[in-house]
Amino acid sequence: MQYKRIKWLILWIPTATIALWEYVRHAFLLPYISMDLGNLLAPVIVLVVTLTLVRGLMRMLEEAHESLQRERAVKAALVEREQLARELHDGISQSLFLLAVKLDRLERETEGGAAAQTAVQLRGTVRRVFEDVRQSIANLRSEPSLADTEWMQPVMLLAEELERSDGLRVEMDWRLSELGLSSKQKVELIAIIREAMLNVQKHAGATRMLVRTEPAEGGGFRCTVEDDGAGADMDELMAKGRYGIRMMMDRAKEMDWQLDIGRVGGPAAREERGGGLRVELSSKEGA
Template identity: 45%
Template sequence: MSYKQIKWMILFIPTITVAIWEYVRHQFLLPYISMDLGNWLTPVLVYIVSITLLTRLFQMLERIQKELENARSAKAALEAREELARELHDGIAQSLFLLSVKAEKLESGNDMKQQEQHVLSIRKTIHEVNRYVRQAITNLRLDRDVTADGNQNSPSLVKQVHAISKDIRTPIQIGWELEDHRQTDKEKIELLACIREALINMDKYALATEGSITAIGMSHSWKITISDNGKGFEGDPFVKKNKFGLRIMKERCHEMGWIMNMYRKDGRTIVEIQKGGLI
């Protein structure tokens, strides 16, 4: 019996039962059963039918719903595995193959300048592999908020940012006014990766004693500002040899269609990531 048939039977069985009972009572049982007794017997009969027949139908309905939930869970798990396999293939496996090719070139090369370029290229590839691994882990460990009706919502950005800020030594002040309930999972993953990279640089290289994160805007237009009182930088940080993390961060923003700026102002290093028009 299908799910739809069970629902229709649950709706119609009490009605049909009462209709048949009333017809039989008025056509055949009036000489034997008084009106008052018949009125009392009607709810008793409906109760008996509900206990015997409807209870079984409800059990069948619950079993079908449970099977549907299990099927959805299995499908979600399969999709997650396929997504992870795609990320491992497209990101990590290809990068490791490229890394092996570059290592062979490094071994066979004699030119010191060329060898230095190969080393820098290998280091960049290692950073990219690290990026792919962190993104895959983020996709798998992404927490879900559950609403009152049992539906799963996309993870709250501000909760994830607070969790990231607790992993670094620099104290971080967070002012979050971004309406992120309409952000896609892809946008949240990319944003979290950029924020994590900025905080790691702040903690590892800037020697900052305090930092801040502010976020304003809505789903279609927003700006996130990350600042610290560290030692800062000179020149263009994106062209320096060892700043692979910053370059990957900028490439990530470019791929998402966001604008990223990094500059010094009033003794502070400021990283801005912006989507949409000016705020």
């Protein structure tokens, strides 16, 4: 039912109820119901109609309003994402492409020298950054879905991309429902998980990764990203010029979540520098 029609029905039903009652009372019930009793029954009848018909219409009105607000929010987010994607494409993406072209020229002009080797390394770095930007543009231009069952799609799509492009086996154990999570919590949670997965791709040298999400006892949730790679020290992960771990920590701190980073297998594995990296994110009840 249309939003405006629901509002008009809510306004007119009590009025129509009183008018119908007065007509029936004066036309048919005057010999049986006194004036005082009829006046007493009028508000009772209006109350009964309000608790049945009008209350249902109010609920429908609230649902229609919430649906309209969600559509507006998605539309606004889509406009912002498209604008950001355009800025990335017109700015950073094109600059990286030109930089790659210049590095190719530098490699040809210094063929066989130390500068050529440096140019090759720089070109590889530029190519990886370019692919990250390209993936970000693709994600920004994908239309956000209103379906609650698809809110984790960015993680699923990244897992497919890692398996296709890097041969990294990604196992998903997703038991976390969207119920009880706000829109901001969903966005921050997905962003942290994606960053953890990208860190595995870039730094772990892993062949297998496990992403697990589950509700925690007593409320909240727990998310874990593990890999079978060589691992890394926190000093290396927090080194200057690396922002992935810092971004994850900042997001978790802002949401009052706990973020723990360690080695798979605990202290023994940490001492031997064996086992992959384990990133665990957890929230408190109601956080």
